[in-house]
Amino acid sequence: MAILFYIFAAVAIIAALNVVLQRTPVYSALSLIVVLCAIAVEYLLLNAEFIAVIQVIVYAGAIMVLFVLVIMLLNARREVPSSRSRVARWLGLPLLAAFLAEMLFAVWRYLPANMALPEAPASGPAAVGGLLFRNYVLPFELTSILILVAVLGAVVLAKKQL
Amino acid sequence: MVPLSHVLALSMILFVLGIAGFIFRRNVITIFMCIELMLNAVNLAFIGFARQLGQLDGQLYVFFVIVVAAAEAAVGLAIIIALYRNRESLSIDDLDSMRN
Numbered sequence: 001m002a003i004l005f006y007i008f009a010a011v012a013i014i015a016a017l018n019v020v021l022q023r024t025p026v027y028s029a030l031s032l033i034v035v036l037c038a039i040a041v042e043y044l045l046l047n048a049e050f051i052a053v054i055q056v057i058v059y060a061g062a063i064m065v066l067f068v069l070v071i072m073l074l075n076a077r078r079e080v081p082s083s084r085s086r087v088a089r090w091l092g093l094p095l096l097a098a099f100l101a102e103m104l105f106a107v108w109r110y111l112p113a114n115m116a117l118p119e120a121p122a123s124g125p126a127a128v129g130g131l132l133f134r135n136y137v138l139p140f141e142l143t144s145i146l147i148l149v150a151v152l153g154a155v156v157l158a159k160k161q162l
Numbered sequence: 163m164v165p166l167s168h169v170l171a172l173s174m175i176l177f178v179l180g181i182a183g184f185i186f187r188r189n190v191i192t193i194f195m196c197i198e199l200m201l202n203a204v205n206l207a208f209i210g211f212a213r214q215l216g217q218l219d220g221q222l223y224v225f226f227v228i229v230v231a232a233a234e235a236a237v238g239l240a241i242i243i244a245l246y247r248n249r250e251s252l253s254i255d256d257l258d259s260m261r262n
Contacts, residue, residue: 005164009172016176016199020183025191032195035176039202042172045164046213048221051228058228063198063235070239071191074246079189082255092185100178104171111167118216131218132225143229150233157240160247 005045012038025076029067036060047120050128169210177203190242190252194235201231 015034022028036059043052121127132140180203183196205224212220242252249256 002164005168009168012172013175013179016179019192019195019199020179020186025189025195028192028195032199035199036202039176039206042169042206043209046169046209048209048212048224051209051221051224054225054228058232059198059202063232066235066239067191067195070242074191074243074252076189076191076252079187079192079253082188082253088185092182096178096182096185099181100174103174107167107170107174111165111170113165113167115166115214117163117165117214120213121216121218123218123221127218128221128225132222135219136222136226139226143226146230146233150236154236154240157237157244 001045005042008038008041008045012042024078025071026068029064029071032067033060033064036064047123049123050125166210166214169213170207173203173207173210176200176206188253188255190245190254190257193254194238194242198231198235201227 012035015031015038018031019028019035022031036055040052040055040060043049043055177200180196180200183199184193187193187196205227208220208224208227212218212224245257246252251257
């Protein structure tokens with residue numbers, strides 16, 4: 001089981017590198033779908049079956065289809081390199097490397113690898129749904145309003161004349 | 163099983179890759195996809211902590227983050243379409259009217 005985690009971690013990292021390095025948006029989008037599916041497998045291995053299925057259906061399915069649709073609708077081609085933002089180019093990589101090293105050091109320093117792992121709770125749809133509709137009803141109802149507002153906003157923004 | 167520190171390490175690497183894409187890419191849609199990558203990295207950390215603490219609450223936070231990400235993608239892509247209609251360009255170098 002543990003070896004699967006590392007295999008799919010490597011898949012996710014390589015595909016994420018491809019997302020960043022590709023200059024053509026369609027290739028980035030397809031690599032991002034690979035990342036999302038690899039992360040769904042990690043969820044499965046971490047006892048989050050329901051979230052793994054949601055990840056594949058909503059993220060890799062709905063959201064990425066929307067992205068690919070917009071990329072094809074706008075006919076987004078290979079981007080042209082620009083000479084703007086020279087500061088980001090020269091300072092970005094060292095700062096990012098420093099940030100990553102610092103975070104990894106903090107994890108390595110304060111979270112020992114042999115921490116005791118508690119018994120995994122039941123995490124099927126029934127358990128998640130029970131908690132969702134018992135303890136998190138108000139946030140759940142608020143998200144429905146958020147979705148409604150987002151749909152209205154998307155329709156208004158995409159209209160020809162504002 | 164997998165220790166929490168390895169889950170967090172994977173999450174941080176993905177997050178930093180998302181920031182790198184955000185900084186270095188010039189296409190609005192690619193930058194938007196890098197934001198999605200960062201959201202996913204944070205979700206992975208949530209799931210790792212939920213597993214370590216033996217609770218389901220972290221999984222519900224991820225559920226809400228996915229809902230918000232879906233709403234964000236719908237609105238964000240509509241904004242990108244409106245921008246393209248006005249500017250005929252997807253490069254962020256052409257989207258600097260707030261700066262001047």
